[in-house]
Amino acid sequence: MSVFSNAAFYPDIRISADSLGNLYIGKSDSLIIRKYSEHGELSAVLRDTYSPAPLTDNHIDSLYNHRGNLFKKAVNEVGRPDYWPTFQDFLIDDLGRCWVELIDPGKSDQTWWIFSRENQPQWKLKLPVNVTLFEVQKEQAYGIFRAEDSISKVIRFQIKGLEGL
Helix, strand or coil: CCCCCCCCCCCCCCEECCCCEEEEECCCCCCEEEEEEECCCEEEEEECCCCCCCCCCHHHHHHHHHCCCCHHHHHHCCCCEEEEECCEEEEEEECCCCEEEECCCCEEEEEEECCCCCCCCCEEEEEEEEEEEEEEEEEEEEECCCCCCCCEEEEEEEECCCCCC
């Protein structure tokens, strides 16, 4: 058996939960996230269309240059998809809205789509790529800012304009 890690272009399953015990599961190769009740029943499907970025030979070459022969062996054995996955991660805020971090390789910022409680994409948020968002509560978004030349910092953003979503 072979295990390959750090190959972000392979689809992955992501899971999150809300404060009511609902479980959200999505496979990163599509913008479809299923919501299950605390009893395991499918209660909603969040979805939208999004065209993922093509995975080019330049992307593979760049990754190979940073990761070496083991990475190249993994790609040769498993193969490679034609596109990057649709999303990197997602989280559920305290009001039941789903925040989805899209994958857009090579960009200097990251794009988050925020789905309303009615499971529709309603709003976009841009953050620098060196910020990892962890939690959204009471109109505050919390994350970690990682700078190359300094210590990581906890940051907080004030989120305004999402009332009623």
